[in-house]
Amino acid sequence: MFRRIDTVFLRVRNLEKAIDWYTRELGLTLRWKQPGLACLNLGETPLTLMEVAEGFVPVTEAPFNFYAPDIEAAHRRLKEAGAVVDDEITDEPGVRWFSFTDPDGNRLEVCWWPES
Numbered sequence: 001m002f003r004r005i006d007t008v009f010l011r012v013r014n015l016e017k018a019i020d021w022y023t024r025e026l027g028l029t030l031r032w033k034q035p036g037l038a039c040l041n042l043g044e045t046p047l048t049l050m051e052v053a054e055g056f057v058p059v060t061e062a063p064f065n066f067y068a069p070d071i072e073a074a075h076r077r078l079k080e081a082g083a084v085v086d087d088e089i090t091d092e093p094g095v096r097w098f099s100f101t102d103p104d105g106n107r108l109e110v111c112w113w114p115e116s
Contacts, residue, residue, distance in 0.1 A: 007039065007048045008064050012104050015051035021103050022049070025081035026066075042066075058105035071096050071112035078110075 012018035019038050022028045028040040028047065036051045068074035071089055078085045078100050086098040097111040 005045050007046045009048050009050055010063065010106060011052045011056060011059070012049050012102075012106070013051070013053065013056045014104075015049060017103065018049050018051075021081075022047070025078075025083070056104070058101070058107070060107055062099060062107050062109040065097065065109045065111040068110050068112055069115075071098070071110060074110050 015033075015036065015038055019030060019033070019040070022040055023030060028042055031039040031041050031046055033039070038049045040047045040049065066074070075085060075089055075098055083100040083102065085100040089096050089098045095111055095113045097109055099107055099109045101107055
């Protein structure tokens with residue numbers, strides 16, 4: 001019935017600022033934009049930012065993980081970008097991960113596991 005998750009939605013306070021940060025600091029590219037929404041290219045599943053100006057509440061549990069083939073480089077890059085990043089990368093059997101927050105305070109996670 002389904003082939004994939006078509007898009008992931010993330011609420012942000014200010015769409016223009018969020019587009020700037022996600023494209024500049026995470027290297028995502030803009031697919032399309034309309035009032036209150038912007039879709040960013042991120043592999044097979046795009047990330048759609050939704051502007052919520054009033055009553056915005058950042059997510060405190062990561063709604064998804066970014067996969068990074070070089071998790072140490074991603075960890076360093078996010079720190080350089082000014083994101084609030086876990087001090088350490090967590091190592092668990094078969095997976096390594098850490099969390100960070102975007103400028104709106106949304107908690108997001110990055111993971112790595114050995115690809116076969």
